[in-house]
Amino acid sequence: MIKAEHISKSYVSAGHAPVKALDDVSFSVSDGELFGLIGPDGSGKTTMFRILVTLILADKGVASVNGMDVVKDYEKIRNSVGYMPGRFSVYQDLTVNENINFFASLFGVDKEESMPLIEDIYGSLRPFGNRLAGALSGGMKQKLALCCALIHKPDVLFLDEPTTGVDPVSRKEFWQMLRNLRSNGITIMVSTPYMDEADMCDKIALMQKGMILALDTTENLISQMGNQVWGVSGNNMYKLLCDVRSYRGTLRCYPFGNSHHVFFNSQEPDISDFGNYLWGCGNENVKIERLEPCIEDCYLYITDGRRI
Amino acid sequence: MGMKKFISLVGKENRHILRDRWTMAILLIMPVVQILLFGFAISTKIRNIRVEIITEKRSEALNRFVSKLDANDYFIFKGYLNESSDIDSEFRKDKADMILHIKGNLDNMSGDPLQNIEVIADASNPSMAASEQLYSLKLIRSFFDRGMKKAGKKGGIHVKFLYNPQLDSAYNFVPGIMGLILMMICAMMTSISIVKEKETGTMELLLVSPTTPLNLILAKMVPYFMISCINLATIMLLSVYLLGVPVSGSLIWLCVVSVLYIFLALAIGLLVSTVMDSQLSAMLLSVAGLILPTILLSGMVFPIENSPAILQWLSCLVPARWYISAVRKLMIEGLSVRFAIMEISVLAGMALVVVSISLKNFKNRLA
Numbered sequence: 048m049i050k051a052e053h054i055s056k057s058y059v060s061a062g063h064a065p066v067k068a069l070d071d072v073s074f075s076v077s078d079g080e081l082f083g084l085i086g087p088d089g090s091g092k093t094t095m096f097r098i099l100v101t102l103i104l105a106d107k108g109v110a111s112v113n114g115m116d117v118v119k120d121y122e123k124i125r126n127s128v129g130y131m132p133g134r135f136s137v138y139q140d141l142t143v144n145e146n147i148n149f150f151a152s153l154f155g156v157d158k159e160e161s162m163p164l165i166e167d168i169y170g171s172l173r174p175f176g177n178r179l180a181g182a183l184s185g186g187m188k189q190k191l192a193l194c195c196a197l198i199h200k201p202d203v204l205f206l207d208e209p210t211t212g213v214d215p216v217s218r219k220e221f222w223q224m225l226r227n228l229r230s231n232g233i234t235i236m237v238s239t240p241y242m243d244e245a246d247m248c249d250k251i252a253l254m255q256k257g258m259i260l261a262l263d264t265t266e267n268l269i270s271q272m273g274n275q276v277w278g279v280s281g282n283n284m285y286k287l288l289c290d291v292r293s294y295r296g297t298l299r300c301y302p303f304g305n306s307h308h309v310f311f312n313s314q315e316p317d318i319s320d321f322g323n324y325l326w327g328c329g330n331e332n333v334k335i336e337r338l339e340p341c342i343e344d345c346y347l348y349i350t351d352g353r354r355i
Numbered sequence: 356m357g358m359k360k361f362i363s364l365v366g367k368e369n370r371h372i373l374r375d376r377w378t379m380a381i382l383l384i385m386p387v388v389q390i391l392l393f394g395f396a397i398s399t400k401i402r403n404i405r406v407e408i409i410t411e412k413r414s415e416a417l418n419r420f421v422s423k424l425d426a427n428d429y430f431i432f433k434g435y436l437n438e439s440s441d442i443d444s445e446f447r448k449d450k451a452d453m454i455l456h457i458k459g460n461l462d463n464m465s466g467d468p469l470q471n472i473e474v475i476a477d478a479s480n481p482s483m484a485a486s487e488q489l490y491s492l493k494l495i496r497s498f499f500d501r502g503m504k505k506a507g508k509k510g511g512i513h514v515k516f517l518y519n520p521q522l523d524s525a526y527n528f529v530p531g532i533m534g535l536i537l538m539m540i541c542a543m544m545t546s547i548s549i550v551k552e553k554e555t556g557t558m559e560l561l562l563v564s565p566t567t568p569l570n571l572i573l574a575k576m577v578p579y580f581m582i583s584c585i586n587l588a589t590i591m592l593l594s595v596y597l598l599g600v601p602v603s604g605s606l607i608w609l610c611v612v613s614v615l616y617i618f619l620a621l622a623i624g625l626l627v628s629t630v631m632d633s634q635l636s637a638m639l640l641s642v643a644g645l646i647l648p649t650i651l652l653s654g655m656v657f658p659i660e661n662s663p664a665i666l667q668w669l670s671c672l673v674p675a676r677w678y679i680s681a682v683r684k685l686m687i688e689g690l691s692v693r694f695a696i697m698e699i700s701v702l703a704g705m706a707l708v709v710v711s712i713s714l715k716n717f718k719n720r721l722a
Contacts, residue, residue, distance in 0.1 A: 097559075097721060100563045101562075101563070101720065102559060102562060102563065102720050102721045103720055103721050104720065121719075124563075125562065125563050125564060125565065126564075126565045128563065130559070130560065130563040132556050132559045132560065133556075134555070134556040135556075136555065136556035136557045136559060136560050137557070137560075138367070138371070138557060139555070140370075140371055140374050140375070141367070141370055141371075141374075145367075145370065148363075149363060149366075149367050150560075150564075152359060152360060152363035153360060153363060153364070153561075153564050153565070153566060154564060154565060155357060155359065155360055155565065195560075
């Protein structure tokens, strides 16, 4: 169980105005839950992780991990949690096996005892046991880091952007591993800048500028959005974007891959009037279709498209 | 924290060092190269001083003097000049390093013969000129001493060089190199290896683990301590057996002082690592703040006694100054440890201060 209440943190550097990294953030993660912090770079995800794993102190607020306070019981937390920092942080000049053995002895555990837990992940690393960690591919590196973080069988696992810089296939594989770990009863808190990974979490917090904008399961967040999402495409996409935004019934419209996603003011928009308007503006080949909203629509809707 | 965890930390540090073969090789070969360089190439000992003699009259005694001069390792006799010759042009044409002006007849000189001999040296290189003058005076003195003893006369001031009769520069730089190499390896390498963990992010992992900062630091120090001991042994063996510098005093106390100095240097490296966040800045601070003062202010190259007062005070802060002074006393002069109490206590005091500051400074968290 992870609990954060009203956490604030600012970074002060000489000659600059203080930067607010976290602003009154509260959330809780139940035992055995896979919890995702989703947000762009600079939204405060890493700061939140560092506060929870006792690496930095919050300016305000209290937080606890499995009932242990992050300030008072920091030694207990350090002994018991698994942590994988944002950067690839295992020893590049040691081999795969040396890294695993080192972290096992650092935590005073027998590597073989933890094997059933990490077998799934370690299996694909085994052929490279004597290779230097620095010579592994991005996905393999993250698997090694995960093995090292799991070697002492932690109850709670903190993973800061584990899939950043990893190819799409390895990312999928990695998330599957996390879901397997969760079914072993491990509470996992993970952060990612990729919206499409939100679906893999039990519960997510959408973050921006150090604040949590929304906190719920993916399905709830999408259904709470209420408004329907429509996709619009045409020959001149830029002109189309401007015209959609100038339509009186449009609430929000964002470029989204091959089409523009549009939210209307009303629940039942008059699509034929909308189509006529766009046609009247001189747009050609206009295609309008109703879409199944995803979590990225939800994020764009909430933040009104402002990324920073 | 069990012994097993500590050993695994030390083992990891050893692997880092052993795997970086070039750094390891440099660390082990550097003392050998420095000893060889200072011992043979960069010798401050002067040989083959070219001497010309101005005299009014050649005498039997003068001939004996010249043959003695020429037979000496330090001098080469280049020939006689006339009273009227231009001394200046001899130096300008680089025909001689030193000219002896002998007035009167050496065979029947009354009074102190030295009063009738003028030593003229090219002082464009002052330290060379000073040594040339010293050597020639010594030679002249010993030549005339014998003659005067026969005649029942007493000589003037007698110069005698103790501990280093040949004025061999090895006696001076061996303690200096010990001070320099140990500071370089211990302070610079320890600080870099700790800062490297910060830079690559592995410090985060080590902090979020059951290990304590104290264990972490000690484990970092152990391998460099061992390399330093190997270097110490290398330098001592080379200087005793290759350069012929004797260990006149107690070897045990010499080792005790060296271990104390190594410990202090390790602690300084730790202090540097608590202040700096990148390997580059740690290295720059070590070079500018530790190694340059060790070379310039420790008495290794320039005698501290000749520096301005402010630099003399500053030099008191340089650990190498005290270490080199202690090594000179214990190794070269062969004094008993009583005479190095001052140096030992200063080094111990510095170690205590640096260790407590850096342990206090070592952050249990990030930033």
